[in-house]
Amino acid sequence: MDLDSLREASRLSPDNAPLLKLLAQAELEAFNLENARRALDALERLAPSDPWIVQGRSDLDGIRRRLSGESPVSPVAPVRVPSSGNPDAAIPSPVVDDIDAMLADVERKTGSRPQVTFSDVGGLDSVKEDIRRRILHPLQHPELYKQYGRQAGGGILLYGPPGCGKSLLAKAIAGEISARWMEVGIHEILDMWMGNSEKNLHALFQKAREMAPTVLYFDEIDALAADRHDMRRSAGRTTINQFLSELDGSTASNEGVLVFGATNSPWHLDPAFRRPGRFDRILFAPPPDESGREAILRIQLRDRPQKDVDFRKIAKKSDGLSGADLKAVVERACDVVLSDSIKSGKPPAPIATSHLLEALAKTTPSTKGWFETARNYALHANHDGQYDDILQHLGMRK
Template sequence: MMPAESDPVAPLRAALAVSPDNLPLRRHLADTLLSLSRYDEAVDEFRKLLEASPSSRDIQLALANAFYQSGRASEAAVILESLLDKPNPPAAACVLYARLAIGEGRIADAVARYKQALEIDPDVADEELSTRLGVLPNQSYQEQDDELFEGRVRHRGAGADGDFETELERPKVRFENVGGMDQLKEEIRVKVIYPMEHPEIYQAYGKTIGGGIMMYGPPGCGKTFLARATAGEINAGFLSIGINDVLDMWMGNSEKRLHQIFQQARDNAPCVLFFDEVDALGGKRSDMQSGTARQLINQFLAELDGAEYSNEGVLVLAATNAPWHVDPAFRRPGRFDRVLFVPPPDEPARADILRLHCQGKPTRDIDYNLLAKKTPKYSGADLKAILDLAIEAKLTESIKKGGPPQPILGKDLLQAIKSHRPTTQEWFSSARNYALYANQGGLYDDVLKWLDK
């Protein structure tokens, strides 16, 4: 803390010492601290204010804002979610939530929230947010949807009536190319591959076929990679629906497009239909108040249920970094009824992953077990990044020195490890709150076990 004489808030603090119950004065102090970027002190004061008036939405919002500004996003999120769960939330809470969602890469949520904010109070319009999210404040939503939709469709080069096809892949990667994840591979075999290959056995036991798997966990740990390898494993097609397709859907005509995607998978069966970042599509209904969002979710559920068209031969997989934002309706039987945690690779898996990524590259003297020991908490993507760093360094060296390309050595990789920190920790710090305080029926027990390690 600053010495009293040079601290601009010292007079305020002195006045408060005399009358600690003067709430407007404390509020003034809190706001002043925030404007001086003295976040921890501001948070303290907002907390005291909240103790005095626990149900004040204004103060909850102010505290969330202080958390947000100081970079404590998950704490801000917890407060905002409780504000937004109640009817008639303040428009400013929606705006702040939209900013948070952008920070977490949940663009569709951000769009929905920002639109909601504008519906409640057009005055909260913010030019930067509008541009970023493609939401134009002064137009009717219908017009705007059409305009953006047209723009995007043209960009994709599809027909004027909005028909489009997502590219169907034929992946070459198989389970053997995925390091570790033995348990997950087995779950996928039993739950989706065998039933598809031997439907008669399942039917004999009266087991219904269907239902999908939702994978969640920190980024870079192989969710997308494993989904693609599942298709490769059974020589099936692979349709990957990512955030951009989902965004396109949000911009208009969403139910029709979602239906087209499912039809494309059905037409190409056997096919793995993979929804990446599924939280963008199937956000909690309470999170997404707008009519469009609800309709889209209901359409998604209906397609998953396969009530109208059979999903035979379609394996539905999904991945998310934020399972707590996915509507629980998605977890009912026949839908994503297996929710699996994809942790960072353990030591043997890390050795495997490094070995796999070094295949076909010039290497020498690499002790994979040692490297694995040196990389706790590193994701598969982190390990790949390390190899890329080492290769880059070798390339530069070879070019400078001339002569034949030098092999990558174990010590080059050790060197690279030093310059690349693991990227999984941030995820755990936000997951922790949900696992501890919103562990829906033990859904996140695996995360808790991991936190204890």
């Protein structure tokens, strides 16, 4: 059903919660943030315990933050002097300046070689192992792979619930092999298809190729590649085709360039993106299991004053929490300690198990809502077993 029909249907049956949820999702996907908020509010009044509400609100927040400039604002485009050398002929060139501004934007967040490595990523052991074998090894031994006609690099789709380490993992991959890191957010992607998208995309990939080894990370790739008729969510056909030909190396070789597409909604991805030579390796970043949670807690606490923390106990009690949730628990525990110290006028105590338990009690697991949606796709749209990992995680398949 398209957005207009959903709105109309929901107007005619305002008490239909499932319909409201669909509407809220569709408004979110179309970036109609105000409408999405209204639909979410109405849904919350009707079905306050619907777990998707948390996810919806966090999506809404995420999009709002990104669109309202948490991503850096484009710098003022420089005036270019044409190479003919006549300074009087200096004219701002919109096409070239757009590209420069966009690349400057991307580079500001990026450019450098990340210091994080796998040791900063807690849990995800089998994912890390898989990455070592299938992704890092070829990059570390390109000549070997070349002999067999295989190239090192190419596309990898990373998916999973929010806050479970997709961005962190990709950055750590760059850190492991001292590659350059280039991150492209929804903000840049949106800008790209507002004009000159083909040139911009090409310039972006060229930059990544020049700096290889490079990890080129597209956050919320579903925004570029939505398998929907909603054109505001999806880029235009030409942009998509350009992206695909940059990705599959038909424009220029992507030797040494790892292109990551990250998404919370892989089911919205146009299947053309998954074809061989494109995002043909797919990695699921699940929420951490108990030992993963323990590892993440240790990482998050490692540089903070602490005493006799019972990591096992906190890990046991935090089922369903994402890495980002666990980070929030640790930060909350720090706040408890600091505000206690202000109240008592004594120096702050080291973080103890009790502080963490107190913080944990105030933290709701954020991954459950995601699995509500994911389960449906995994059960009813699991073409080629693409969501077997989700089923396995849910214990619905061995």
